[in-house]
Amino acid sequence: MKPRIGIDLDDCVINYVQGVLDFYNHVHFDRVKYDQIQSWDLHECFGKTPTKEAVNAMLGHFTHHDYYTKIPPVNGALLALEKLIQKYDVHFITARDERAAEPTYEWMQRHKLPISQ
Numbered sequence: 880m881k882p883r884i885g886i887d888l889d890d891c892v893i894n895y896v897q898g899v900l901d902f903y904n905h906v907h908f909d910r911v912k913y914d915q916i917q918s919w920d921l922h923e924c925f926g927k928t929p930t931k932e933a934v935n936a937m938l939g940h941f942t943h944h945d946y947y948t949k950i951p952p953v954n955g956a957l958l959a960l961e962k963l964i965q966k967y968d969v970h971f972i973t974a975r976d977e978r979a980a981e982p983t984y985e986w987m988q989r990h991k992l993p994i995s996q
Contacts, residue, residue: 880968881966881967881968882966882967882968883967883968883969883970884963884967884968884969884970885969885970885971885972886960886963886969886970886971886972887971887972887973888971888972888973888975888983889973889974889975890953891953891956892952892953892956892957892960892971892992893950893952893953893986894950894951894952894953895950896913896916897913897950897951898941898946898947898949898950898951899921899938899941900912900913900916901946902937902941902944902946902947903921903925903937905946906937906940907925909925909926911924911925911926921934921938922934939978942978942979942982943978943982947979947982947986948982948985948986948989950986952990957990960992964993969993970995971987971992971994971995
C-alpha cells in the first residue's frame with residue numbers, strides 16, 4: 880500500500896489566480912496584473928469590482944465559463960504529479976464551493992489526474 884498524500888489544487892496544480900485574473904480583466908476591460916494580487920480576498924485587489932459579494936458573483940460566472948476549464952496547469956506541476964503518483968496515493972484538496980465541482984473534475988480528467996470523491 881502506497882503512503883497517502885494530499886495536494887492543494889489552487890496555484891499548486893491549477894494556475895487558478897491567473898485564470899480568475901484573465902477572466903476578470905476580460906469581463907471588466909481591466910488590466911490588473913498578477914503581481915497586484917496581494918490577498919486571497921480578491922475584492923481587495925480588483926478596482927472595478929469592489930465588494931466581496933460582486934467578486935463572489937463573478938466567481939460564480941467564472942466557474943461556468945470556458946475560461947475556467949482552460950486554466951493552464953502550474954508550470955512543472957503535471958510532470959511532478961506523474962512522479963508523485965508512482966510513489967504515493969495522491970488525493971487533491973480544494974476549498975472550492977460546490978458550483979466548481981463538475982468543471983474541476985472536467986479539468987482534472989482532461990489533464991489525466993486521478994479523481995477521488
